[in-house]
Amino acid sequence: MRKFQVFVSSTFLDLKDERQAVSQNILELNHIPVGMEFFGAADREQMEFIKDEIRNSDYYVLIIGGKYGSIDAITGKSYTQLEYEYANDIGIPILVFLRRDRHSLPADQRDVDGTKISALDKFIDAASGANRIRDEWENLSELVTKSGNALNKEMNRTSSKAIGWVRADKATGLDAREKIFQLEQELEELKNNKDPLLGANDDPQSLYDAVTQSIARIQDSDTNDLERSKLRSAALRYLNKIVDLSLMGEVPANLAFNSGINASRLDMEVLALKLFTLAYYSQPLPSHRLATLHKQAETGSLYEVVEKDGGKILRKSTEQPGEVSQKALSEALFLAANATVPQCEIAYSQAWNISQQLRELEAVEQLLAVLAASKSVRASSSQPDWLPMTVDEIGEFVGFDWGRQTGRIIPAYLVGKMADCVAFLSFVGWRNVFLDLVEEALALHATESPMATWASNFRSGLLQTAYRTNLINEVEQLISVHLGEGLNDFLRPTKVPPL
Incomplete structure (x- = not known):
């Protein structure tokens, strides 16, 4: 019996669980799933490798949620769309599964940038072509059921045209035997060289x-x-x-x-x-x-x-993935709470990366709470009342000795990462809070060396968030007020701050 290779495509982090569930169902259908779990999030460096995997696949399953995905700087299209377009160009059967009511998804599961929303809408229109299986799903169970049924239907209709895979001892054709001989020769060469x-x-x-x-x-x-x-x-x-x-x-x-x-x-x-x-x-x-x-x-x-x-x-370890990830976040938060300059950039950045991996708002809320507590102790000030969560609500931090932070300087990177958290959470009134934090971070940065180890990441990260939130004009004005620089100078600092 032939096994068919099915390429499962979607945006990376927000649809990880859905992609894994569909892939597991494909395995249970006795076929071979291929997708991001084998090579991570797409980028231009590995697109050729991904194309090779798509070219070797018999069917292409596209799962669309509320996000357009990472953008290729050259084409201006998302890598997910580039994958789809390649599959479409080479003519393999494509099955599309679209998240129902995607515009009402939580903020962390959908795009809020108007440009990306428009791009996603156009992508969906292009992917919903005539004579193509397209269905909608609302939850994981519905997606697995519908994708499995649709694949069975499509395979019954087109299996005579698909190549598929068979055991080597069942491949009796001359071409297959020649291929086996060729592979054996290559293996022998590898052993001898x-x-x-x-x-x-x-x-x-x-x-x-x-x-x-x-x-x-x-x-x-x-x-x-x-x-x-x-x-x-x-x-x-x-x-x-x-x-x-x-x-x-x-x-x-x-x-x-x-x-x-x-x-x-x-x-x-x-x-x-x-x-x-x-x-x-x-x-x-x-x-x-x-x-x-x-x-x-x-x-x-x-x-x-x-x-x-x-x-x-x-x-x-035999621990479950969710438990491993949560423990990793907790330990990273402790390291961030104890971070000193110049190690702060590494600690805050990795804690931020881990909170993003968990795909939970609470993880970002915890990071924001730790950063705010660290900042308030260093500044001998009270914590802001707009915080969605305080460290007192994080069980692992009960009894934590914050006194060790007293008197330490507050790097701009700490406040900038707080601004990133606020923009990500997008709670009521977040824009004013975000801009206040940006202004505070820039005022601190004016006294720091622009050549400090964390300076470049602080500057580029701030502009990325400003563009993503459509607040670049406001941020540009604050940069001009506090640093006397335009955006180009801000990205490539050459000035040394006054003593």
């Missing part, structure tokens, strides 16, 4: 350098799809070797950490988690721990280094 990027060396630094070279070649526009696929496979082998050597104590912590960053660049998130875990085990720095927590929240997995048979192994 060292990886070309490594030469004769197999030490940790050479492995790391090989991964870095692989990434550079994958990103090179002259590299074809087949070469990219081989380079990704090679990089995977190198990174797994670094994991093995790390467990043997032969890899410096910073090299394991940087290898984790490379794994993330390749969207190998579980492998990145393993490498960050090993880096922290070798050298327990806050930056190593925060990167580990971020990947725990992103993957819903947790690994521990344990002794076994005289050596060390990575053991995966």
Whole structure:
């Protein structure tokens, strides 16, 4: 019996549960799901790899919610739309499932920017073409049922035209046997030849350098799809070797950490988690721990280094993904509460990233409460009355010693991240609160060095939020008042503040 490959496409974080449920149902239907869980959120760097997966698929399922998705800077279209357009261009059957009443979804599940709303509407019109299966869904159960029924119907109608997959021992045709022979030959060549990027060396630094070279070649526009696929496979082998050597104590912590960053660049998130875990085990720095927590929240997995048979192994925890992610957030919030300059940027940024991974308003409310408490203690002032939640409502912070924050400076980045939280939550009256925080952050930033480690991220992050919320004119005016700069100078600071 043939198994058909089904590519499941949607925006990344807001429809993660829906995508996983549909993929699981496809498995239960005895077919092969392919989608973002295999390579992470789309970006231009990996679009060619995604196209290759779509090209190898027999059917394409598109799930649309309330968000248009991340935008490709060159085309101005979302990566989800680019995936759909490619599937449409090559002519594979497309099934579209649209969230009913998407305009009434909670603020964190829909676009609020007018430009993105309009783009999503146009995308839906284009995807709802004639002679195409299109249905609406309101909850997870309805989506799974409707997508499963629709796939069965479409497969019954078009299976004679689809290629599908069969066991090698059932593929009796000459072409299949030739392909098997070719693959066997390639496997033998791999066994008999060292990886070309490594030469004769197999030490940790050479492995790391090989991964870095692989990434550079994958990103090179002259590299074809087949070469990219081989380079990704090679990089995977190198990174797994670094994991093995790390467990043997032969890899410096910073090299394991940087290898984790490379794994993330390749969207190998579980492998990145393993490498960050090993880096922290070798050298327990806050930056190593925060990167580990971020990947725990992103993957819903947790690994521990344990002794076994005289050596060390990575053991995966049996905790549920939701529990792992919530614990990661709690620990990240503690690290953020204790952050000092210049580590504050890393702590606040990773706590923010983790709160976004959880896709829950309460997670952002908790981060905002911790930042506000830290700020009020440092400034010896009372907390604002507009907070949706205070730290007193976070059980893990009962009895927390905030006195350690007394007298510490308040970096602009702390207040700027509070502004990000407020814009994300969009509670009643949030615009005035957001602009007040931006003004306070800019006043603080006027006394900081524009070359400080956190300055660039503070400036670019502030403008991104301002554009997203359509408050760029107001923010531009505040920048001019407090820094005497236009937007271009603000992004590329050269001035040194007065002593």
